[in-house]
Structure formats: structure tokens, C-alpha cells
Amino acid sequence: MGYSSAAAAAFAVLPVPSPSSSDDSDDANTLPTNPIVEPEVASPHQTPPPKLQQLERGCNLAMTPLGRAGDVDQVVHLFSDLMLSTSSAGVPPSVLCYNTLLNALVEAGRAVEARSVFDGMLAAGVAPNASSFNILVKLYAWRTADFHLAYDQIHAMRRHGLLPDVGTFSTLVTGLCRAGKLDEAWGVLDWMLQEGCRPMVHTYTPIVQGYCRQGQIEEATNLIGFMEEAGCPPNAVTYNVLIRALCDDARFAEVEQVLAEIETKGHELSTVTYNIYMDALGKKGMAKEALKQFEALQCKGLHPTAFTLSIILNCLCCTSRFSQAISILERSTDLNFCAAVVAYNTVMSRLCDMGRWPAVLELLADMIKKCIVPNTRTLNIFIHSLCIADKLSVAKKLVYNQGFPANAVTYNTLIHSFYLRGEAYEADNMFAYMTEVANIAPDEVTYTIMVDGLCRQGKFDKATDFFKESLRNRLRLSKDLLTALLNGLARSDRNTNILVVFQEIERQGFVRCYLIFGDTVRSICQVGFRQHTKMYGLPFLLEGMLGPGKEVYPAHKGQGKGK
Template identity: 70%
Template sequence: MVSSASALLALPFPSSSSSSDDSDDTQTLPAPHVPEPEVASPAPAPAPQQRLQVRRWLDLERDCNLAMKALARAGDIEQVVDLFSELLLSASRTGVAPSVLCYNTLLNALAEDGRALETRKVFDEMLAAGVAPNASSFNILVKLYAWRTSEFHLAYDEICGMQGHGVVPDVGTYSTLITGLCRAGRLGEAWGVLDWMLHEGCRPMVHTYTPIVQGYCREGSFEEARKLIEFMESAGCPPNAVTYNVLIRALCDDSRFDEVEQVLAEIKTKGQKPSTVSYNIYMDALSKKGMAKKALKQVEVMQGEGLYPTAFTLSIVLNCFCRTSRFLEVISLLEKSTELHGCTAAVAYNTVMSRLCDMGRWSAVLELWADMTKKGIIPNTRTFNILINSLCIGGKISIVKNLVCNQVFPANVVTYNTIIHWFYYHGMVSEVNNMLVHMTEVANVAPDEVTYTIIVDGLCRQGKFDEATNCFKDSLKNSLSKDLLTVLINRLAHSDRIGNILVALEEIERQGFVRDYLIFHNTIVSICREGFHEYTEIFSLDFLLYGMFGPGKVVYPACKGRGKR
């Protein structure tokens, strides 16, 4: 088995391997690609000066559109808005209007960010400027209402209103709506949209059916999913690798490995072959279920199919050896992977180092770190965090503190959370505040939900309940974490700190978060678990209930996030 895994490493690895430590797999269901029609070129201007002016405008518009798309991919929506505003100003001076392609770029950026009101406003401004929307314009609105806001009635309204603008719904329009309905579990309605598009003479494509396959898989209706795939074949729309991977992933999640083998065999009988992603999904599931030997067997199968491994494939193979404590083979694999470079090698080492760290073998982690350094492999942030955690396990807290405070490597919030946790664990409470100051003021790293949870739990363990409650109140400036609240309530209930519980609940209300019944249900469960249902504690429980549900208190049936009542 080692020889087969080693043979895998002899294959050339793709140079574009992902730097992720988790997976190189692409998203299961990418958004349907809807090509945008070309914009008709303006009629040639009679004068050379006018032609030059038009040419300059078209070049400016093209460059701005490319820049807006790049900014949108980077998540900088405000810059997209600002750049479009500048383009709009230049357009007004030239006496023209931005094209529908530029408007679509802005619309899509806003829709992806969930800004429904702004998206609608820009669309209306586009109409007011005399720019005719195309199918992509409406598809963006359908995606907004079907994927982001789940306002399906508005999605239907947009589709029905397309013909009023001389635009015919295309396969992307219907497929986008179907995807949203399937994500919401409305499979019956999705079938209705499929019938609708067929009635309109629009032929479904593979990305129309695949969301329905995934919807059935989410429900555990694997037989229906298989039947739909068979129907796709007979309808002249054969499933692609994404469709099969949706089914394979769902079967793996349900540990139906015999059926996975059937699907893989079925793909081959149809003249296709499973993709590397298909095998990665299968191998990863087998490995996580402790079936390392069977997972490694897939290496030979992949090799026989002529498939190239990815960084994630190597990560799975290494995990299999680590799970069975075959560390000699692990080191052998790493030594044979000298042709790997960059992020691929770092991911491989991270996999092994993380497993050794989990087993408490911190000295072995240091040895691998030294080996990385000798090979000139550049570690990433995750590598540093594994090293930090390993040193903390080994009790080398002073070394960790010096590494971070002297900024030997770029620490992130995970780094600081790890150190703060171990400070509490080793009783070094006085060091926590110093590290928090360094984290927020020197490194400019904002605490997250995990940070607050570690601190609240640590303070409660020391009996500093007022400080723990204040820390929870401070966390609300970011968001309401149910997990953090549960930790706090459990600690307070265990120490009979009813007053602090009420303070925390009142602060939730004061900050404008929705008061939903789940918060109170979990609170009552924690209280009763600590024995407050006994006769001797009934007064405390009654006092708490009055504070939660007394006069003037309103409780909503479900939590919708943050919002003023």
C-alpha cells in the first residue's frame, strides 16, 4: 500500500493547487453561467473628433467595468459603488449613459452582498437613464430574491415582468429560481418551475436539474435523486461531474459507501470516468470513518484511471497514515515529495503536524518544522498556529509569548485565541490582559466569538462573574452568539448567579437583538439542570421567570438576527 501511495507522488502535481488546508474541491453548485449579449456599437460619428471621443469613452467604460468586477470579487463593494459613481459622472459630461454591462456589474455586486434595496434602486435608475435591461439584468434580480432574501414572490414578479421590457426569460432565469427553491427545501415548487419553463419552450440544462438532485439528497431521498439522474440521461441532458459529485457527497455523508461504489461504477459504464474530486470526496469520507485501508485503496484506482492527484488528495493519504499511527510511512511520503513546492508542500506538512499535535506529540511537530525549514518550504499561517499550539501543549509558554510579541510571524485571531486559552489552562491569568492589549492595539487583530467564549469561561472559573458578564456585554457590539450565551448561562446557573443572568438578558434586549424563545428555552434548561426545579430553589426560578416574561416583555417565536423591535 505504501508503494502505491508513493507512486501517486511521482505524478506531476498541478501548479495551481489550492492553498486551503481543508479541500481543493470547487463549490458543489456554482451559479449558472449566463452569457451577456454584446452591446451594439454606436453608429460611426461623422467627424473624426467625435469618433475619437466615442472611442475614448468606450475604452474608459471597458476599463471601469473590468475594475469593478475585480473589486467585486475581492468583496470591496463600496469601491465598486464609488467607481460606478465616477463613471456615471464622466458619462453625464460626455452626454451618454453607462452600458447595461456596467449596470449589471454593479447590480450583481450589490445582490451578492445582499443589498436588496440598493440593488432595486440601481435597477430603477438604469431604467430612468434609458438603458434597456437584458436577460442578465433580470437574472441578477431573480438571484437576489431567490438566493439571498428568499422573497420568492418578488422573483416570480421579475420573471413575469421581463416581457414588458422586451426580454425573454432564458435557461439561466429559470435555473436560478429553481436553485433558490431547492435550497429552501421547496422541491415541489421547483418541479413546477421546471414544467413552466418547458411550457414556455425553454429547454433545461444540466445546471437546471442538478439543484433538484441536491435537494433530494438533502432530504435523504437518494432513490429519487438516482431516478432523476436516469431521467436526465433519457431526456438528452446527461449529468456532469458536478451532478454525480453532489450524489456521491450525500451518500458519503450518510455512510452509504456500497452505493458510492455503485455510482462510481455506473459513471464508468456510461463512457465517462469519475473526476479527482469524486475520489477525493470518497476517500475523505472513508478516512474520517476510520476506514483508512479502503481509502488508500482508492489511490491505486485513481492511478489506474490516469487521474492527477491534488494537494487535497495528498492530505487525505497522509491523514490515513496518521490515523493509523503509521508515522514512519508518513515521514517517508513527505521525504519523497520533494517535487512539491509552495502551498502544496505546506498543506502536506500541516496535515501531519496537526495530527501529531492532536496526539500531544509536540516534539515531533518541532522536528517536522525543522525539516520544512531545511527544504526551504514556506510555512503559512496555519503552520504557525499548529506550531504555537504544540509549544503550548509542551508547556513552552514563554517561548510562544516571545514569538508573538516580537512579531516573528504574522499572528491572526486563531493564534491569540490559542495562547489565551493556554494562559487560562496554566493559571497564568495575569498574562491574559497583556496579550489582549497586544492583540487589539499592537497587532490590530479584533477578537471574535471564540475569543470572548474563552475569556468568559476563564473568568467564570475564577469566580469573576461580573467581569464575565461585562465581557459578554462587550461582545454584543459585534453580534449575538448563542454559543457564548450558553457558556455564560451555564456557568452563572451553576453558581446561582441569577442576577447576572438577568443582566445579560436585559443587555441583549437593550442592544436591539430579537428576543426569541430559544434563548429562554436554553436558559430554563440550564437552570433546571442545576437543580432549580427543587422546592428549595423555586424562589430563584420564579424571580428569573418574572424577569424574563414579566409585564412589558415581548418574546418573538423565532430569531431573525439583529434588529430593533
């Protein structure tokens, strides 16, 4: 274990920190919050006039949500406009505005631009504050994993008369834990204590998660116990990290113990905690147990989220309680449940699998009535339901509708259904519409469906051409696609086509590996080459596939064509 008695003793002489809002987060995936950009003291410059101060505040209020939404280009644009206004007044933007831009660039991983903005801030005479350096530490510890540069920023703070705070060290600890450097993270904690900076819950939680990621759940549990003893009790995020790890290992009895421990210590369970547990139970086929946890959640007065509802609906469908699932969706408004599009998709998908397309249609109508906007997955489920109901003409009309948000999955469903119904002409037309009118690139599934369908029609040359096109367009050798083509060619003794396939594989830079040859031999043998009358052709075919003097290489993809 990385902690020591010296570390524990150090807590006794340090002041108890005030709680921060970040500690109340229920999201087990978000460990410490991003370095917080707070209002600062103005730089040692001429105080901007009131109108300019108001402009800065308004600009910063606009940039902050845009940065959180990932619209970094718009943040850059607003900051550029602000620069023009402040330049005319003879003063640069405030450090707060610089920090907002800097944080947006770091969150987007635009390291070079972020460093340029920081250097520009220094050149403009704007003094950075602790938040400025914390953002740079995040850049190098979280985004680029250049930890030596992260350490450099912490040392640079002192040259600017600043001291690293708990946010600085916690950000570095989080980056180290994400990189699996747990021992080094413990070293940073010792450094914190030497600096008189007390670790907080969001300093320790990344280490708990680091242990869990490495499968050291006992170490994580011991660390949580140490946090309690040291006067830094774990919060909901910390416990959720541990519960998620236990759930991943299906150690549900221990999950129950942790839940009981949380309540015994006076902590409140959150909806997120129950979601983690219920989701794991559902994925392990323990739907009834998950539904019991849902009842416990409601008994505690916790409000189900959209994800909660999706989990429960899936469990109800798994236990064939469709009527109850449909009832919950239809009564979701009265029950005050957050029924989002994901919840409807969950039930509609299950109903589609059961062939109950009228029920799918009814739920789609219920969604629209409640002003819940269907997404592409919703409409793909509906298209699949129509295909199962043999209503391909209706499905085709919907897809041809200009407002229908079709994707490759949509077209794959229809092309496959037309081939199954023996309507190859319609399937070919649908593929042409997909690529030429809708301008949607076919994926591996599309090519596999087309190749299999063409082989069944006896159009082996065209099927081979489709395979060659997939290699040119996708730059990936799909095992499913190759198997579909080889099975079709082998069934009709199309040895010449098989040799062409292997020539194209090599020409496109893919190494012909033993797995490919194994699949080829298997395809050939399954359709009759195992009979003595056809065995003479197998060595000839294999020799042509390998070529003179060729070996069967380990499986890998070449770096480029001709490799």
C-alpha cells in the same frame, strides 16, 4: 415524482442545445452558474467614440474580477468614474457595464442598490438585455427569496421585446430548490417546455440536489435516470451531488455502484468526485479505504488538489503513519503535489496532539523554506506545541512579537497553560495584554478558563465579576462557563456568590431555565451537599435562586435586558 411522460415527449421536438462551459464544472456545491453577462448589441444611442469604447472595455475588464472577489465598493467607484467620462461625451455606459455592476451588487446581496442601478439604466435610456433580467431573477430567487418578484422580472422581459432563456428559468429553478419548493420547480420546467425552451443539465441538477437535501436519494437517482433517457445526460456536478448525499448517509456500497456506472457510460471521474468520497471515508474512520481510493485516483492519472492532499495526510495520521505523512509533505514539490498551508496544518495538528513538538517545528521550517506562508492556525498549532513541551517563555515571547498574528485561540492556549502550571500571575498578565494591548476581545473559552483559574485560587468574587462581564460583553449564557463557576463556588460553599450569579443572569435578560437549575443542583451535590450534614442548605439555596413565586421557565434567551 414531478416529471411526466408529457415532459419527456416534449424533448423529441426540441433542438439539442449546444453544451455550455458551465456544464464542465466539478464543484458539487455550485449548481447553475451565475447568469452570464456576455457582450451585447449596443443600446439605441449614439455610438460612443473609439476612445470611450476603449475606456468602457478597460473599465469592464477591471470591474469583473473585483466583483468576483467581493470588492463591490471598488466596482461602484469605477462605474461612477466611467459615468463621469461618458456623461461628458453625451452617452451613457453600455448595458455590459451596467450588467457587471448589477451582478456585483446582487452577488453581495445589496438588493436595494441593485434595483436602483437597474432603474437608473432604464432612466438613462439603456435597453436591458436578457442578462440584465437574468441577474434580477437571481436577486429575487437566490438572495431575497421574493419569488413573486422573480416571476415579475420574467414577465417584464416580454415588455422589452426579450424572451426568457434557459439561464433565466434555470436560475429560478435553483432558487426554488434552495428554498425547498421542489414541486414549484417542476412547474417551472413545465412552463419552460410550453415556451419552447429546453431544460439543460444545470436546470435539472438543482432538483437532484433538492431531493438529496430532503433525504430523497431514490428520487434523485430516478431523476438522473430520467435525464439520461430524455437526452440530457448528467454531468460531473450532478453525479457529485448524488455521491455526496450517499456519502453523508454512509452508503458507500452504492457510491461504488455509481462510480462504476459513471465509467460504464463513458464519463470520466474527476478529482473532486474522489475528494468527496475520500473525505467521507476518512470522517467515518475508514482511513485505509480512503487511501485505496487515493491510489485509484493516481492510477487514473488525476492530479491531487490541495484538498486531496489534506484528506490523505489526515488519513495517514489517523493510522499513525506519521513518517509517511511527513515524507509526502517534504517531497511534495518533487511529487508535484499541491501542498498548501492546510496540508501542513493537518499534519502539524496531529503531531502536536501526540506531543511531538520538534517535528512540528521541522515542518514549520519546511513551510517557510518553500515560501508557504503560515496562517494564524499554523502558528496557534506551534504555540500549543511549545506549551505542551513546557516552553511557555518561548511561546510568550512569540506572542508578544508585534508581527505575530495572534487571535483569541492563541491567548486562550497560553492562559490555560499558565494556569495548569500554577503561574496564575502570568495567566492574569496574559489576559491583560490580550485585552488592553493586543485589543482582542475575550471569547467564551477565555472567560471559562479565567473563571476556573480564579476559583482554583480562591478568588471567588473576581471569578463572579468575570462571569458578569461575560454576560455584558457576549450577551450569551454559556453553559460551560456557568458550570465552571458553579463548580468552583459550590466546592467552597459560596452560596452568596451563587445567588449573585442568578440575580445577574436575570438582570441581563436571560430566563433562568430548568437546565440551569439542574446543572446547579448537580454541581452542589457532587461536592458534598448530598451528605446529610449539608442537605439543609439546599432548599434554602434553591428558594433564593428561584425567588418568591418564581417558576422554572422553558429555556430561551430574552430579547433584551430586563426581560
